[in-house]
Each structure stands twice: as C-alpha cells, then as structure tokens.
Amino acid sequence: MNDDKLRRRIDRLWWAMLAATALSWWIGEARAGAAPAWAIFAVFGLAFGKGLAIALEFMELRGAPAVWRRFVLGWLMVVLPIIVATHLAMR
Amino acid sequence: MTSSAALPLQRPAALPEPRLAGDLAIWFIVGIEMLTFGLMFIVFSVARLREPALFQAGQATLDLHLGAANTALLLTGSWAAVRGVLALRRDRMQAGVRWLWGAAALGVCFLVAKSLEYRAKMAAGHDLDSDTFWTLYYLLTGFHFLHVAAAVLFLAGVAWLAPRRGWAGGGDRTHVPETAAVFWHMVDLLWVVLFPLVYVLR
Numbered sequence: 001m002n003d004d005k006l007r008r009r010i011d012r013l014w015w016a017m018l019a020a021t022a023l024s025w026w027i028g029e030a031r032a033g034a035a036p037a038w039a040i041f042a043v044f045g046l047a048f049g050k051g052l053a054i055a056l057e058f059m060e061l062r063g064a065p066a067v068w069r070r071f072v073l074g075w076l077m078v079v080l081p082i083i084v085a086t087h088l089a090m091r
Numbered sequence: 092m093t094s095s096a097a098l099p100l101q102r103p104a105a106l107p108e109p110r111l112a113g114d115l116a117i118w119f120i121v122g123i124e125m126l127t128f129g130l131m132f133i134v135f136s137v138a139r140l141r142e143p144a145l146f147q148a149g150q151a152t153l154d155l156h157l158g159a160a161n162t163a164l165l166l167t168g169s170w171a172a173v174r175g176v177l178a179l180r181r182d183r184m185q186a187g188v189r190w191l192w193g194a195a196a197l198g199v200c201f202l203v204a205k206s207l208e209y210r211a212k213m214a215a216g217h218d219l220d221s222d223t224f225w226t227l228y229y230l231l232t233g234f235h236f237l238h239v240a241a242a243v244l245f246l247a248g249v250a251w252l253a254p255r256r257g258w259a260g261g262g263d264r265t266h267v268p269e270t271a272a273v274f275w276h277m278v279d280l281l282w283v284v285l286f287p288l289v290y291v292l293r
Binding site (some may be wrong): 043066 | 109110111112118121125126129132133136137139140143153155156158159162166167168169172174177179230237262277279282283286287289290291292293
C-alpha cells in the first residue's frame, strides 16, 4: 500500500471509530435502567470493532508475526464475551 | 534437531516478511498489561453481577458525556501517533514531531479531564473505600490513568529526542517512535473496553 492510500485508510478508521463512539454514547444515553440484550451486543460489538482497528491497523499487527496478532485478537475474543455474558446474566 | 533444515519455510515473494512495529520488549509489556487489565475487567463485571444495585447506583453518578469525550481524546491521540510515525518514516521530521507532540497533548487533556472527574467524585464523598463499586472504579480507571501518564511521558520524550537523534527516515531509524506509539495504542485499546464497561452500560 502506498503512503497516501495508507494515510487515507488511517484517517477513515479514525472517523469510523469516532462515529462508533458517538453511537455507543447515544445507546447509553437513550435508555435508562437495565440494558436490553441488543444494547449489550451493540455496545460491546462496537468496542470489538474499535479494538480490531487499533490492533490490526494502528499497532500494525496485520503484517506482524502471527503470534502477536493472535494474542491481541484472542484477548478481545475472550475478555469481551465474558463481559457480555455477565451483562446478559444480570437481565 | 534437524527438522528446521528439512522444512524450508519460504514465503511467496509477493508477501512481505512479517514485521513487528517497535521493540520486542514493549510487546512483552503490552502482553502483561493486557492480561492484568483483562483480569480487572472480568473482576469488575463479576462484582457488578453480584451486587447489581450497588453498581447501578455508582455507575448512575458517572458522566457518560465525559467518558465519551475522553474516548474521543484517546482515539484522536492514537490516530495522531500513527500519523506521526508515518511522517517520520517518510523522513518528514518536523511534521512527525508535531504529530507526536499533538498525541502527547491529547493525552494531557485526558489526564486533566479525568483528574477533574476524580475531584468531583471525591467531593461528592465517593472514596476508594466507599464500597465495592468505588474501589473497583478507582483501581481500574486509576491504573489506566497511570498508564496514560506514562505514555504521555514516553511520547513527549520521543518527540523531544527525535530531531536530536535523527529518528526519521527508512529502516530502523523510526524504531523508538514506533515503540512509544505501540504503548500508546495499547492504552487506547484498553480504554475502548473500559468505556462501555464502566460508562455506557449502567
């Protein structure tokens, strides 16, 4: 990927992550009381998406040795589902 | 051990060799920090499950707007660090250093905002030992706060030293800026999980 393309990609990801944050904020603000399942999945799904973008693109794990990529993505794929499960169990 | 000689692990010429950004040592630190924070996130979630009313009351006092603004600050800081490293790789020292100072400044804004939040919570009588929620809130966000502070110092140090040490251009010359950026991105990554857990779903 050439420099300009890479910079445009990084800029787009930044905007997408700000939009995802705004959406999470809206979900959190729009409702009160116990969160419905869709809100739990949506909010942590958005966090997962942001985590992927930071890990693969910002930390450059996309082109890194597989062990480091697997560790960081594996961390997201273990920690987030456990958090989601505790939230679902509370409903 | 003869197996490695018998198995030529050549990648196709079209694929670049895997490359880890920054120093290997920082990746071991990132690994340890992520495991520690992962455990703390799980402890927070399980404690919340066991004392729902307590956590609901505590989380209801948190300012979601401030949490979202802090998320935007860290994401923007991370983006600035990426742009800084890319500029340094293209041998654009001045631009690269400006981006890194910008990233550090955004980190300082986060620290100020978080300090104000702590002050308000303390003033409202919520201390480290008020109850389980506040203990975990201060431990989790406080530990993260210290990591932001460390990352700001790291970024500022690199921004100051880069022109003096010639940390721009191709090859290994951007090794140190990359290392600082990786740590900074990790701090951002942890907050991306902390934000919905503590501020959004309450």
